[in-house]
Amino acid sequence: MGKVLIIGAGGVGNVVVRKCASVPEVFSEIMLASRTKSKCDAIANDIKGVNIKTAALDADDAQQVAELIRSFKPELVINVALPYQDLPIMDACLETGVHYLDTANYEPKDEAKFEYSWQWAYQERFKAKGIMALLGCGFDPGQSQIYTAYAAKHHFDEMHYLDIVDCNAGDHGQAFATNFNPEINIREITQDGKYWENGSWKVIPAMSIHKPIEYPNIGPKESYLLYHEELESLVKNFPTLKRARFWMTFGQQYITHLTVMQNIGITSIKPIKFKGVDIVPLEFLKALLPEPGSLGENYTGETSIGCQIKGIKDGKDQTYFIWNNCRHQDAYQDAKAQGVSYTTGVPAMLGAKLMMEGVWMKPGVYNTEEMDPDPFMAQIGKYGLPWQEKIGLALPHEY
Numbered sequence: 001m002g003k004v005l006i007i008g009a010g011g012v013g014n015v016v017v018r019k020c021a022s023v024p025e026v027f028s029e030i031m032l033a034s035r036t037k038s039k040c041d042a043i044a045n046d047i048k049g050v051n052i053k054t055a056a057l058d059a060d061d062a063q064q065v066a067e068l069i070r071s072f073k074p075e076l077v078i079n080v081a082l083p084y085q086d087l088p089i090m091d092a093c094l095e096t097g098v099h100y101l102d103t104a105n106y107e108p109k110d111e112a113k114f115e116y117s118w119q120w121a122y123q124e125r126f127k128a129k130g131i132m133a134l135l136g137c138g139f140d141p142g143q144s145q146i147y148t149a150y151a152a153k154h155h156f157d158e159m160h161y162l163d164i165v166d167c168n169a170g171d172h173g174q175a176f177a178t179n180f181n182p183e184i185n186i187r188e189i190t191q192d193g194k195y196w197e198n199g200s201w202k203v204i205p206a207m208s209i210h211k212p213i214e215y216p217n218i219g220p221k222e223s224y225l226l227y228h229e230e231l232e233s234l235v236k237n238f239p240t241l242k243r244a245r246f247w248m249t250f251g252q253q254y255i256t257h258l259t260v261m262q263n264i265g266i267t268s269i270k271p272i273k274f275k276g277v278d279i280v281p282l283e284f285l286k287a288l289l290p291e292p293g294s295l296g297e298n299y300t301g302e303t304s305i306g307c308q309i310k311g312i313k314d315g316k317d318q319t320y321f322i323w324n325n326c327r328h329q330d331a332y333q334d335a336k337a338q339g340v341s342y343t344t345g346v347p348a349m350l351g352a353k354l355m356m357e358g359v360w361m362k363p364g365v366y367n368t369e370e371m372d373p374d375p376f377m378a379q380i381g382k383y384g385l386p387w388q389e390k391i392g393l394a395l396p397h398e399y
């Protein structure tokens with residue numbers, strides 16, 4: 001039993017609040033704080049029978065976060081605002097001695113670059129303070145690494161090849177929309193692709209490697225090699241990996257829109273003068289696009305995210321595939337959310353629950369694959385994201 005402070009009232013925040021509220025034996029009191037308090041109130045008022053406190057908060061300001069923590073006194077802060085706020089919120093947790101969890105690694109606002117170095121640098125300070133930070137506990141990052149850790153623990157002596165395959169075969173009915181924060185999403189997709197091979201990173205132009213990958217219950221979908229943050233921690237924590245890649249599907253309509261927007265410069269993060277005012281084109285674009293949390297009601301189809309792994313077990317070649325499929329309509333029914341917010345928010349809640357219960361608790365800063373995967377894997381199905389596996393079968397695409 002304990003108090004949790006959730007920061008960020010967007011698509012993912014909505015799911016985390018609802019899922020935490022459904023486990024009152026662990027999350028006895030909940031506060032939702034975000035930049036726009038009315039968004040917190042709208043979520044809180046829609047959850048019947050549970051008293052959820054709300055607050056306005058600018059989480060770019062560590063002192064404001066620390067003050068809110070001091071007044072509410074949570075055991076844990078779940079950060080589902082934007083990656084820009086990771087460091088100020090971690091600073092506030094350090095100052096007040098409170099545990100921390102997020103779903104995306106830090107990136108500076110003025111440079112489209114994400115890496116763990118900034119957050120890993122808190123390791124000794126979190127240890128010394130006796131508090132824990134769990135980084136990237138959404139689906140990918142998050143559950144993708146827990147799947148990999150589960151595979152390593154139960155199905156491999158050595159893992160050699162890892163492909164994380166992420167498909168959204170859904171239709172939200174909009175000409176163009178992103179499934180999580182548009183600014184963060186477009187920054188991620190428009191930067192160079194990168195994958196790990198034979199001990200070093202191979203960098204490729206954005207979206208330049210793609211091929212159809214077969215997804216369970218969906219079929220083949222064109223999938224693009226992207227750089228994704230969990231690759232950085234996975235190759236560090238599983239050094240036997242010879243290659244690690246991340247693939248994501250995009251429809252032709254999405255690519256066409258994105259190409260046009262890039263060509264006209266509206267995805268740029270360099271400020272321009274407009275009528276005497278500095279504006280960042282991508283921030284302006286974000287203001288025009290639908291909010292991720294608004295897409296759920298009419299979303300059809302499903303997501304499929306999994307890990308395809310090849311390696312050695314008992315001296316023999318072993319192949320393994322583990323995945324979850326999530327229907328957007330089921331996500332909406334359970335948490336008034338589309339599948340991408342849902343598949344992020346559910347693992348965040350379960351990671352937080354395991355921390356609050358002391359099952360996943362050790363001082364320091366950790367990625368999800370450093371935790372024992374078994375308690376998570378035993379419970380995640382019950383909270384809405386059941387998994388399936390295939391052992392020792394030919395993988396659906398060539399290596």
Ligand code: NDP
Binds near residue numbers: 033291
């Ligand atoms: P949204 O844009 O829907 O929500 C972000 C929320 O954060 C908004 O409510 C916003 O407030 C709030 N916010 C922004 N800046 C501040 C600030 N300075 N102080 C307080 N609150 C702030 O995004 P999503 O919910 O889709 O994404 C949330 C996070 O989840 C992102 O970091 C994203 O990268 C991550 N994510 C992780 C995934 C995973 O699998 N690991 C997958 C998908 C997302 P306002 O409403 O006022 O703008």
